[in-house]
Amino acid sequence: MTGRMPDAVPLLFEQGAPGRSPRLLSPMEDGTPLADILGPDSLRTEPPPLPELSEVETVRHYARLASLNYGVDDGPYPLGSCTMKHNPRVNEDIAAWPGFSGLHPYQDESTVQGALQLMAELEDALCAICGLDGFALLPAAGAHGELTGLMILRAALAHRGEGHRSTIIVPDSAHGTNPASASVAGFRVREIRSGDRGTVDLASLDEALGPDTAGLMLTNPNTLGLFESDILAIADRVHRAGGLLYYDGANANAVLGRCRPGDMGFDIVHLNLHKTFSTPHGGGGPGAGPVGVTAPLVRFLPVPRIDRIVDGESPRYAFRRDLPDSIGPIRTFHGNFGVLVRAYAYIRRLGAEGLREVSEAAVVHANYLLARLRSRYDLAVDAPVLHEFVLTGLRQKNQGASTLDLAKGLIDAGFHPPTVYFPLIVREAMMVEPTETETRESLDALAEAFLQVADLAGSDPVRLHGAPVTTPISRP
Secondary structure, three states: OOOOOOOOOOOHHHOOOOOOOOOOOOOOOOOOOHHHHHOHHHOOOOOOOOOOOOHHHHHHHHHHHHHOOOOOOOOOOOEOOOOOOOOOHHHHHHHOOHHHHOOOOOOOHHHOHHHHHHHHHHHHHHHHHHOOOEEEOOOOOHHHHHHHHHHHHHHHHHHOOOOOOOEEEEEOOOOOHHHHHHHHOOOEEEEEOEOOOOOEOHHHHHHHOOOOEEEEEEOOOOOOOOOOOOHHHHHHHHHHOOOEEEEEEOOHHHOOOOOOHHHHOOOEEEEOHHHHOOOOOOOOOOOOOOEEEOHHHHHHOOOOEEEEEEOOOOEEEEEEOOOOOOOOOOOOOOOOHHHHHHHHHHHHHHHHHHHHHHHHHHHHHHHHHHHHHOOOOEEOOOOOOOOOEEEEOHHHHHHOOOHHHHHHHHHHOOOOOOEEOOOOOOOOEEEEOOOOOOOHHHHHHHHHHHHHHHHHHHHOHHHHHOOOOOOOOOOO
16 A cells, blocks of 8 residues: 555657657658649648657557556456456457458358358357347347347337336346336336345335336346345246346356256346456447347347258358348347357357356355455345345445545555445445456455455545555546
8 A cells, every 4th residue: 555656657749859750651762752642632731730759659658558557467357247357368369260350241141151150059059058049149238238128028018919018127226227228218117125135125026016017127146246036936926917027147147057047037138248258348348238038039039130041961041131020120230240259169168067167166256255354344235145245335434434445445455446336225335246267366365455445444544535546647
């Protein structure tokens, strides 16, 4: 916590000197001026107001900036609900193969049979993992998957003559995208409270269900890292009321190979391939949020769909768009293909047993880290957790250090903070997800950092008010 404030990195405009810029454009070898080649209207009459630096200065500037970044390659990245885990490099290598990276979406289907086969087999794998009957690989991210799933839900209700159902029920611990997606899809949102155990309160659910219920959006385990042990009763209640059950797959990393959303009673599922199935993410992308459904809803999946056509010894693959009950196209082309390749490689490399080990390790790591911290931090809900847990910094707040102070102190200790102030139902919340790819040593180092800032909150909270001091910029 006593790190040195590094020198501020000067802006490009504060560096360099006149005449130092490298010459990027020069006359042709035969002496022909560029104006004669490009035309006088193509050239500036005055140079642009850019900083004048040599190439080596420019490269070093951006190298210094890059060194200030913190990512999962630098250390643990315990953002709760984000599953910021290490992504195996072999999947990156495979996605970069020219046969994949060099494809163009306008190519004829006959020239991309391998890519179509990969997508068809990925759909099969996701169906098996989730216990569902069909998947669409098109959605570009989790929230886009939510919107797609809700459009399918709306289409299914309209098909059975129940378009009047207009309310989506959402728990108070839900991800913020859930009510947002429901609203964008044209539904009203009704929030239900969590019970004392941090899970869905059945009485509150019963009160919310009615003839206008379209469905319930839920993730399991939930945002507190707790498994909804009443899930079968919840599904039964929603279905008896005439609604459908939607699974937010943000926390699927906790249940791979252990239980399947389809077996829990969910009708529609989206998965975040960039969280659970190996794609580096953050900073806006890339992502993929495939949507899976049970058999009665397959007809509503967006197009294009991939058809296997048995023709001789091996199948042929083709895009199919003539599906009258489909909700139609939801984006250009066929999904974020590079993300799909990574997910396919990840699943094929691990297999069923390997995926189960992923979830088991994620749960063990979360519980190990929680066991090291629980004596110094208060728990939002004192119950067994799966892949993540939520602490509350109320004890430290009373000592004079807020959760924000603690998070900034963790930066000075060399670690990225957890998700803070979410879920909203927990005051001074810190949501921690260590993931399965950390080592015992990195978990211990992270635990020591958490304990260190807790000590400082009790002994000298004022020091945390100015944290971080080891970065060029402290607090905006």
